[in-house]
Amino acid sequence: MPSSAFAQSRAAVAFNDDEATLQRTIALLEESDDHGGAVDPDVRETAFARYLALPAPGARAGKNWRYDYAALEVAGLSWSSGRQPVAALPQRPGAKRLDDDASADNLSTANAGGLFHVGATVLEPRELPSLDPRVTVLPLADARRTHGDVVAGVLHQLIDFQTDRFAALATAFQNCGAFVFVPAGVQLAEPLVLVFASAPDPAAVFPQIVVVLGDGARATVIERHIGESESFICGTVEAHVGSGAQLDYVAVQQAGESARAVVARSARCEARATMRWHLAELGAGLARTTLETRLEGEGANAAINALFFNTGMQHVDLATTVRHERGHTTSATIVRSAANDRGQGRYLGNIIIRPHAHGSDASLRDDALLLSKRAHIDSIPALEIAANDVKAFHGATVGSIDDEQLFYAQSRGIGRGEAERMIALGFFEPAVAHFPSEALRNEVRTALDAKLDEATERA
Amino acid sequence: MNERGLRFSDLRANVESKEILKGIDLFVEPGRVHALMGPNGSGKSTLAFAAAGHPNYTVTGGTICLDGSNLGDLAPDKRAKAGLFLSFQYPAAIPGVSVANFIRTASQAVHPDDLTPAKFRAAIFEKLDVLDMDAALLGRYVNDGFSGGEKKRLEMLQLAMLAPKYAILDETDSGLDVDALRAVGDSVNDMRKSDAGRDTGFLIITHYPRILQYITADVVHIMLDGRIVKTGGPELAQTIEREGYDRIREEAAAGAL
Numbered sequence: 001m002p003s004s005a006f007a008q009s010r011a012a013v014a015f016n017d018d019e020a021t022l023q024r025t026i027a028l029l030e031e032s033d034d035h036g037g038a039v040d041p042d043v044r045e046t047a048f049a050r051y052l053a054l055p056a057p058g059a060r061a062g063k064n065w066r067y068d069y070a071a072l073e074v075a076g077l078s079w080s081s082g083r084q085p086v087a088a089l090p091q092r093p094g095a096k097r098l099d100d101d102a103s104a105d106n107l108s109t110a111n112a113g114g115l116f117h118v119g120a121t122v123l124e125p126r127e128l129p130s131l132d133p134r135v136t137v138l139p140l141a142d143a144r145r146t147h148g149d150v151v152a153g154v155l156h157q158l159i160d161f162q163t164d165r166f167a168a169l170a171t172a173f174q175n176c177g178a179f180v181f182v183p184a185g186v187q188l189a190e191p192l193v194l195v196f197a198s199a200p201d202p203a204a205v206f207p208q209i210v211v212v213l214g215d216g217a218r219a220t221v222i223e224r225h226i227g228e229s230e231s232f233i234c235g236t237v238e239a240h241v242g243s244g245a246q247l248d249y250v251a252v253q254q255a256g257e258s259a260r261a262v263v264a265r266s267a268r269c270e271a272r273a274t275m276r277w278h279l280a281e282l283g284a285g286l287a288r289t290t291l292e293t294r295l296e297g298e299g300a301n302a303a304i305n306a307l308f309f310n311t312g313m314q315h316v317d318l319a320t321t322v323r324h325e326r327g328h329t330t331s332a333t334i335v336r337s338a339a340n341d342r343g344q345g346r347y348l349g350n351i352i353i354r355p356h357a358h359g360s361d362a363s364l365r366d367d368a369l370l371l372s373k374r375a376h377i378d379s380i381p382a383l384e385i386a387a388n389d390v391k392a393f394h395g396a397t398v399g400s401i402d403d404e405q406l407f408y409a410q411s412r413g414i415g416r417g418e419a420e421r422m423i424a425l426g427f428f429e430p431a432v433a434h435f436p437s438e439a440l441r442n443e444v445r446t447a448l449d450a451k452l453d454e455a456t457e458r459a
Numbered sequence: 460m461n462e463r464g465l466r467f468s469d470l471r472a473n474v475e476s477k478e479i480l481k482g483i484d485l486f487v488e489p490g491r492v493h494a495l496m497g498p499n500g501s502g503k504s505t506l507a508f509a510a511a512g513h514p515n516y517t518v519t520g521g522t523i524c525l526d527g528s529n530l531g532d533l534a535p536d537k538r539a540k541a542g543l544f545l546s547f548q549y550p551a552a553i554p555g556v557s558v559a560n561f562i563r564t565a566s567q568a569v570h571p572d573d574l575t576p577a578k579f580r581a582a583i584f585e586k587l588d589v590l591d592m593d594a595a596l597l598g599r600y601v602n603d604g605f606s607g608g609e610k611k612r613l614e615m616l617q618l619a620m621l622a623p624k625y626a627i628l629d630e631t632d633s634g635l636d637v638d639a640l641r642a643v644g645d646s647v648n649d650m651r652k653s654d655a656g657r658d659t660g661f662l663i664i665t666h667y668p669r670i671l672q673y674i675t676a677d678v679v680h681i682m683l684d685g686r687i688v689k690t691g692g693p694e695l696a697q698t699i700e701r702e703g704y705d706r707i708r709e710e711a712a713a714g715a716l
């Protein structure tokens with residue numbers, strides 16, 4: 001389906017991160033009756049004031065980091081909000097390009113329901129995928145009207161725009177988002193899919209996503225960013241995981257080559273809850289992601305599988321934090337990153353074990369692979385352990401392709417390029433293997449493979 | 460017409476600018492089995508790596524020719540495509556790459572239009588059987604967490620699947636239990652009976668005559684300090700087993716060899 005089919009019908013504002021633009025966006029949201037906004041004007045103003053006051057994240061950690069956030073250029077993009085009726089959703093919600101269905105064999109995933117955005121506009125198909133009636137998946141603005149109390153109790157509770165500059169920006173200019181609610185005891189077999197596709201026009205997209213799982217609930221949520229155009233995605237994701245509940249949250253970022261994607265994600269886990277993050281940062285010129293997991297209930301568990309692969313001039317800046325607040329909480333973080341061409345990456349891995357978190361067990365394993373001389377990845381672990389009857393493991397490596405592995409593969413007739421590709425793909429497997437379905441695993445493998453191809457073509 | 464065989468002519472090779480091979484002459488004919496014995500550090504693996512084109516082993520003189528064409532400074536994969544196979548003394552692990560994927564990619568590289576996926580499957584299962592290997596192994600990562608014996612069996616599985624013109628087995632028998640040794644022997648003999656492997660020439664590097672009970676050697680060579688100092692029939696392996704290398708060392712020192 002050609003992307004032009006989704007031309008935005010609504011009025012738009014030329015975006016800039018200034019006060020005048022903020023007032024124009026507030027006015028636009030107020031005069032529209034289908035109200036895409038889910039944040040009150042006074043909250044937007046407070047958040048914007050914090051955005052202006054807080055310093056841009058610096059180059060502090062990782063001395064070789066070359067990206068300057070103060071130079072982030074966001075003016076001129078189109079800011080809009082709203083919804084658009086369509087006959088049906090695009091066939092393959094996972095396809096990297098909207099108009100490229102045929103070549104995207106592996107890219108569809110089973111879908112229990114979800115939301116499809118083009119830019120910040122929600123597509124409203126006449127027929128929705130059949131969703132379990134007990135489960136709620138709504139644009140955040142709609143949820144504010146229908147589930148006001150629940151939303152008020154969870155939105156902006158985990159990510160603090162008082163201290164996080166990009167969260168402040170996302171809150172000030174929020175123009176889309178989702179509310180996912182899986183009540184206690186409901187277990188979904190198929191994933192819920194939230195797609196953010198960049199429109200043909202460069203767009204400023206500010207999604208705020210809230211996921212709530214009641215006690216004992218189970219769900220997989222997939223957040224995708226796809227597209228070709230230059231856009232600025234700046235959002236927040238907050239997940240509340242009830243006692244004994246289990247959330248697999250997948251974020252696959254394949255935004256356009258010159259897009260910028262800055263997303264803060266945080267989860268709060270009650271007793272014996274399980275939170276698994278699966279993160280693949282594959283697109284965008286600049287991707288900044290923070291992943292925080294708060295293990296607030298006794299015996300809660302977290303798993304973080306994250307991978308990124310920087311080619312061309314891509315920058316990826318990833319930080320994961322696991323907070324062990326209570327006893328017998330466990331966490332396992334696996335990060336695999338690679339860089340080719342002039343790709344640059346930075347990973348900060350934080351593990352915090354509080355004094356009363358007795359019997360906790362944390363592991364952090366991160367490995368980086370450099371595929372060219374100009375590629376660079378910094379890896380900075382930080383373990384802050386205040387309890388003494390705990391287990392904590394940390395291991396990190398940065399290296400290039402192993403010569404003996406390469407020779408071994410070549411000695412079997414496999415050409416150097418093919419052998420390097422095979423070894424590089426294999427390098428990502430420990431992270432890929434944990435993604436929650438074969439379709440997703442294959443999709444990630446296909447995307448990594450395509451990125452290796454692009455890099456080879458450039459070389 | 461080109462000469463058929465794997466020929467080392469006055470081969471000299473360095474590792475880290477130290478001369479290890481000091482003029483090797485050796486000729487492995489198609490379908491024949493040569494054994495190469497010699498004390499630790501005498502240069503046997505160096506010879507194998509030099510043949511396979513390992514970048515750390517620099518040929519400083521002489522030639523290696525496969526069926527008459529000089530391997531010169533061909534890349535390792537080109538040598539494999541020309542028909543050379545090396546069973547590693549210490550095979551590398553490649554985490555994240557499954558055995559099945561690895562062998563399929565290798566087969567396609569070496570025999571581009573040979574096998575349909577169905578035939579490939581049938582072939583690999585047949586070979587697993589001869590080697591008494593569990594099919595679950597196909598899904599594991601190449602040599603990752605394999606025991607010493609499992610690694611050697613995997614080398615033999617690849618040998619059987621790739622059916623090269625010339626195979627160098629570097630201490631494939633070391634560290635194998637009796638059953639594994641028999642399985643390796645069966646696998647090699649199976650291959651030698653097949654159309655694809657009938658003409659394969661072998662250079663078997665070993666410390667023990669035991670493997671030669673399963674795979675009969677036509678010729679046995681003894682390497683000392685980077686040179687082949689003695690060549691004889693299968694009985695030479697027994698002599699070494701009984702007497703060790705001292706006598707050969709003395710003879711070599713006295714210039715009798």
Ligand SMILES: Nc1ncnc2c1ncn2[C@@H]1O[C@H](COP(=O)(O)OP(=O)(O)OP(=O)(O)O)[C@@H](O)[C@H]1O
Pocket residue numbers: 474475479497498499500501502503504505506515548
């Ligand atoms: N990478 C290397 N760096 C330095 N020296 C090396 C290297 N590889 C081999 N050598 C040296 O070259 C010599 C020959 O080694 P080689 O591995 O060929 O012996 P070998 O006959 O195979 O011994 P073994 O029976 O123990 O396997 C040894 O002295 C060894 O230390």
Ligand SMILES: [Mg+2]
Pocket residue numbers: 503504505548629630
């Ligand atoms: Mg050796």
